[in-house]
Amino acid sequence: MTVVERARPAMGSLFRLRLLGDDADHLEAVAEAALDEIERIERLLSWRDARSEVARINREATARPVLVDFELAAILAQCQEAEAATDGYLDLAAAARAELRETGRLWEFDAERRLIRFTCPGVRLDFGAYGKGYALDCAAAELRSFGITQALLDGGTSSVLALGTDEFGNPWPVGMRNPFAARPDAKTTWPHELGQLRLTDLALSSSAALDAGLSHSADHDMLNPRTGEPIADPSAYTVVAADGATAEVLSTALCAMGSAAAEAYTKERTNDLLAAAVAIVRFDPPQDADGSPHLTPLLVRRPGVLV
């Protein structure tokens, strides 16, 4: 068995691929093609790059409706559904909303005509809660189309996608650490893993705060998009799902809800988004004196995924 590893910076972090197969030349060419695909998604979604479609929307959609391509139209429709399914906690305009102190709709999308417009000046879209997961999905599709059946992909370690099994024929193992352990106010740090996920043909996304990549607000903690205030009871989440975009959207929305609301949401609600989740794990800041690690499985639909 041959292993080829490749990495490329994109979306403000490093994307890494590990491909298994038997022809190194083939694996190398496929790895480049998959990384090109990730770069293409960055060029589509990054608000930082003036050449991207999202930058064009952000420049023009206040002045007039902007025609978007079919791919972005599908993404916007999907995000709009996710926004509804998460009571607005998935919010592509979250950063602008906090600045504008606006609670109403900030953008409207006419899916049939593929036209998006902003409802007031100062709005901008930010696909930080979506882009890395979607990029991994697209890269995985590229890998599959060239016959790759075993691969591990990650974007800055917070988004991971596993195809098939590792070189030993086992599901790909992914370790989890408590993100709060690294905070300066944490009473104790736990450098060790709290648990592992075992992934085959699954993706995961971890959210603790707005991530630095596609996001406008790299430096501060995530805000509650419904109030524009910092989240009162922050937790962090790792969500496992069949595709990266779903995992990304759900982990971000749960994070924005705050601990109590997210728990109630996971336990009590039924919708397509939650139905697509395979596992949801919550991490809390340490509270007791002994600093015992807080990892709470909120949902595990497939045995063996969480060990």
Next chain:
Amino acid sequence: MNTSDRHHAASLKPNRRELLGLSAAAAGAWASTALKSAVAADGVEPVRTAVIGTGGRGSDLIRSLTTIEGCDLVAIADDYPPHLEKAAKFAGPQAKPYSDYHKLLNEVKPAAVIIAVPLYLHYQVASDALQAGCDVFCEKTMCHTVDEARKLAEEVDSAKAVFQVGLQRRANPIYQQAAAMVQSGVLGQVTAVKAQWHRNNNWRRPVPVPKGHADWTKLERKLNWRLYRDYSGGLMTELGSHQLDVVNWLLGDIPKRVIASGGVDYWRDGREVFDNVFCLYEYELPPLAGPRPDPNAAALPNGGTSETSLKPYTVRVTYSSLCNNAYEGAAELVMGTKGTLYLTSNKGLFYREKLADDVGWSAKKTADGGSVDASVVTSGKTLKLSNSPWAHRGEPLEIDNLLGDDTRDELVSFLDHVRRDDVQTICDAREGLRDTATVLTANRAIDEQTSLAIPRV
């Protein structure tokens, strides 16, 4: 099809205000804002457009075309089913897919055709599209041989068609600014250009079947056409064409001669095109337009006179492309007597030359205009020069591209020209022919190990 037929063939669409559909009142309010592109103006007729060749670049172009309000993407064609299927998703359900582009031209009769097939097919497809009465956007490099490029330029002329070569830097505000700066003399006299496109990868596309498979060789040549001479001119046509077009544009002429060297020296994997090339072009240019040299001025260096300074002078341009070291990336460095431009697609930098009278002595007069401030202040400490190797450059002025994507912009411009039936596109067939002659002559100079004159085209 003549122009008015072409425009008749375009389906009439409701005007823009109806297209909006969202909120009529809000649309009225927004209408006062100046729009960047003319395509979004009221009452515009969409151009019925087709794309032939829907691989990597074709898909980029399709995605851009579907965001342009004045474009009606009616059909796409590719003879490789996986690419056609993938592109169909980007093109949308209104675009009819064809495996045979002749059939597309016959049945759909598009007003404009966008061509993104491999280089060796550019001439044939473009010529067929012109025959079918279409306006044509053809990806770079315009043609696989200079003869084909000559023929195509003539066919474009006699068809009076709108024709544009896909050299998108022509639509890029950074390069437009650079051209204005060079042509207005901000750089002084441009005496040299250094351009390169250096990358570190094998430039191969993956093949979807394993090596032993019966179709492998066929598919490998189909997908990796850029590595074989029957289909491609290698680095010079795929990369060099962009940058030498920039040089031709900025200097306002094509080179007179080229010497060049190249080979397959690292990626010895069966490819036929060079994996590294180094070229030295000589341009002969008239001196800068502007005031004539002052006859009373001090003699020019080396006994030159104002007479000799009016003779054409030689600008030397080096170009290289590598596939095994990416340190220098892709950029053009335009060197003039007063300043230097460093150009890339998303950032330009302008460095002024430190000139002899820039010594930095203080020479301020005092308020009463009498005595002069000390020119030098000494304090026992030697002012040390920075040991940074780049200190001599000083701080650059930056040229940003804040407006968008040059690929989308070149298409907006092309469709605007089609709509107005204006043949003076931002990169017409004559420019495409000059670019083709510039890059292909370097390839020939490498093969023949000799200096060659660039054909006057």
